[in-house]
Amino acid sequence: MQFALNQMGFPADGLGRNAELVADAGYDGIEPNLTADGPLWDDDSVAAFADRLDELGLAVPAVATTLHWDRQLASDDDATRAAGIDVGERMIELAAELGAGAVLVVPGVVGESEPYDEVYDRALNSVRALATVGAEHGVTVCVENVWNDFLLSPMEFAEFVDRASASGPVGAYFDVGNVRRFGHPEQWIRILGDRIERVHVKDYRTDVDTMEAFTYPLEGDVDWPAVEAALRDAGYDGWVTAEVPPYRTAAERMLPRVQSDLSYLFS
Template sequence: MLKSLNQWCFPAGMPLEEVMSVSSRAGFEAIELNLYAPDGVGFTLDTTAAEAEAIGRLARNYGLQLRSLSTGLMGRNPLSSPDASVREQGRRVVLKQLELAQLLGIDTVLVVPGVVNAETSYDQCYERSQRELVTLAGEAEKRGVRIGVENVWNKFLLSPLEMARYLDEIGSPNVRAYFDVGNVLLFGFPEHWIRILGERIVKVHVKDFKTAVGNGGGFVPLLAGDVNWAAVRTALQDIGYADTLTAEVSPYAGDPHQCAYDTSNQLDVIIGRK
């Protein structure tokens, strides 16, 4: 498995070359960049092909692979929205991810499928988001890129059995699972999810969580929470997963560079290199 970290592990606005330089020195093999609004650092909705290729060269210069592309824009533009214009904007975000991914040889884009809230019931979220993903699957297949559906705290897809069914019903080899280890700890065991989702998993996010806290304040640095990392590693090995483990942790307020070094060492332990 490869050590990777998300751009969010650094403070917002940090120059991309600094992000990559620190990541390389810290021993990471890959970095997961994000798609931002037009004023963001790195990939944005307005990024041209030439700009994207320059980012790809920068990553290669620092010895970093680009294997996945994330985004936070789906939170404001869920594919489950009752508003057709909001769903259209969500599709635009995913299509831009797919475009950039194909251009740079990135094999997976992360997509949060929808959110259950006061205006969108569980069944509506299921039906609308699945319908949108069926449409987007054709574009993903055409571009040779996979859509990785992530499990997040969106009150949706709360069981590995349901998530497996949801993906299987879409019926595309290019719509798979982007599994987040820490996000299921409050209501399940990540090692169980891994074995049930099995070969559907194409990418993995890692974060740690203290279940006694029970809210967003419970997310802690890797190895400091309640994830049974030995069980997670064994489960990933059992399903034959050998791709990136991408850390998604909050940057340190006191020294944002140190977070990368500590996370790299922690991933060595999780992967079994130490």
């Protein structure tokens, strides 16, 4: 396995400085997020970041974003949906530039005024459109399981990935902690199998019914030995990326601790 840290855990300002801290903590890679007004919209900043990564010996497992919660790929508003496609296309360009090979997308959000079946159809069309662009750049569009009330079983998730893959490379960005709220990650892994292209890790406490339930690996109720065994049985030997926040005090101390725990769990 190779280990990386998502931008959620960055303890400092600036991509370059955080890359240095990630490298010093022993990670193999760093996963940046495309934000609304961040440096990844600027080509010169991206080139400088790529150069710094080369100097530090770090790779990029994927490019992520939270923008698809607002610029939803399955919105019933044409302009919003188009904005989401634009975000996805920029992510694909970045992934190609940074050698990432994958992007993380939230395919859609179901709500009281967003019927499940309509979200499904629009999400499928949008992911297929991005997969076509991804194929041109050698980048896989990875759909993540998140708390969006959508694709709520591993069988449905697998079917969505398979249907979207008709237009280009599409896979699953499997988030271990996100599943524990309503299921068992090891079961999802065994069903998704080789559809899994990337893995996010965090833990989850089942005795807490809020977003505060998320915590650092080994501090919650995920059955980590079962997860590791399921990934091994699925033939997965790729990127495992921590998606956890920095400590509130001495923020940088989180990085080496979590890297050590990942090595313990998956090496």
